[in-house]
Amino acid sequence: xxxxxxxxxxxxxxxxxxxxxxxxxxxxxxxxxxxxxxxxxxxxxxxxxxxxxxxxxxxxxxxxxxxxxxxxxxxxxxxxxxxxxxxxxxxxxxxxxxxxxxxxxxxxxx
Amino acid sequence: xxxxxxxxxxxxxxxxxxxxxxxxxxxxxxxxxxxxxxxxxxxxxxxxxxxxxxxxxxxxxxxxxxxxxxxxxxxxxxxxxxxxxxxxxxxxxxxxxxxxxxxxxxxxxxxxxxxxx
Numbered sequence: 588x589x590x591x592x593x594x595x596x597x598x599x600x601x602x603x604x605x606x607x608x609x610x611x612x613x614x615x616x617x618x619x620x621x622x623x624x625x626x627x628x629x630x631x632x633x634x635x636x637x638x639x640x641x642x643x644x645x646x647x648x649x650x651x652x653x654x655x656x657x658x659x660x661x662x663x664x665x666x667x668x669x670x671x672x673x674x675x676x677x678x679x680x681x682x683x684x685x686x687x688x689x690x691x692x693x694x695x696x697x
Numbered sequence: 698x699x700x701x702x703x704x705x706x707x708x709x710x711x712x713x714x715x716x717x718x719x720x721x722x723x724x725x726x727x728x729x730x731x732x733x734x735x736x737x738x739x740x741x742x743x744x745x746x747x748x749x750x751x752x753x754x755x756x757x758x759x760x761x762x763x764x765x766x767x768x769x770x771x772x773x774x775x776x777x778x779x780x781x782x783x784x785x786x787x788x789x790x791x792x793x794x795x796x797x798x799x800x801x802x803x804x805x806x807x808x809x810x811x812x813x814x
Contacts, residue, residue: 591740620801627706629786629806630741677740684729684790686802688740 590614591689593678598694600665600672608663608692610678618681619661621645621653623674624691630677636661665694672696700724701789703805710812716774718808720787723768727791731802732761732772735784744785745772777812784809 591612600606612619618637622630632645636655650669655661661680665672673696679686702721710716718732728749733741747754747761747770754761760773774781788802 593740622804627806629703630804632801635801675738679740684746685731685743686788687743688733690740691738693738 591678591680591687593676593689593692595692596690598692600694600696602696603667605664605666606694608665608676608678608694610661610663610689611659612661612678612680612687612689613659614680614682614687615658616680616682616687617658619655620679620681620686621651621661621663622677622679623647624677625674633663633676699806700727701787701803701805703785703787703808705808706806707809707811710777710810712779712812712814713776716772716777716781716810716812718772718774718785718787718810720770720772720805721768722770722789724789724791724803725768727789727803729790730761730763730770731788731790732759733786733788734781735786735807737784741786774810777810779812779814782810782812 594609620635621633631647633651634653636642642655652664676692678689700723731746732744734744735741745756745759745761747763752763763770784807786807787805
């Protein structure tokens with residue numbers, strides 16, 4: 588089955604720790620994206636990558652980092668510098684116009 | 698600067714009636730618009746889209762209307778079903794001022810649709 592997988596589904600971390608969220612796609616899409624969703628705020632773009640070994644900051648990149656070493660993978664690291672990391676994180680990829688989303692990861696900082 | 702706005706946080710509709718979800722945008726460079734449906738704790742799923750060269754696109758119970766002069770689009774669901782209850786996001790794509798934005802979408806805040814049996 589073609590699609591986007593994100594792991595884990597739920598993630599807990601202690602304040603001050605870095606954590607990495609996984610995103611893998613087998614749709615052969617060049618472009619991949621990371622969003623966070625907070626209640627009442629829709630989806631806000633964190634980082635995106637249009638091609639392997641290249642990525643750009645989105646609207647709320649502070650406190651996050653990414654890498655794109657393989658076409659299929661676009662991991663997101665939430666660093667201790669992110670002030671409000673508790674959120675629902677969504678990964679997406681696009682072939683042309685439509686974006687396809689993974690199931691999301693709920694990150695909770697304790 | 699909210700370039701895509703969904704001004705109604707929620708909408709309640711009776712089963713079998715029409716649901717109309719609205720979306721406004723400010724950036725005239727947007728040339729492609731999409732609607733997504735999202736259940737809690739899941740990723741959004743693509744519903745329907747429309748190019749700026751059209752004013753209407755229909756897919757089964759879902760129809761999207763685009764009014765470019767008013768920078769307004771709407772999603773009509775007829776007839777509404779309880780399974781349609783979800784959060785609906787509109788999104789827009791286009792070349793942003795100052796650079797390319799291949800595939801990059803700008804999302805509205807979402808509208809919670811509740812369809813009562």
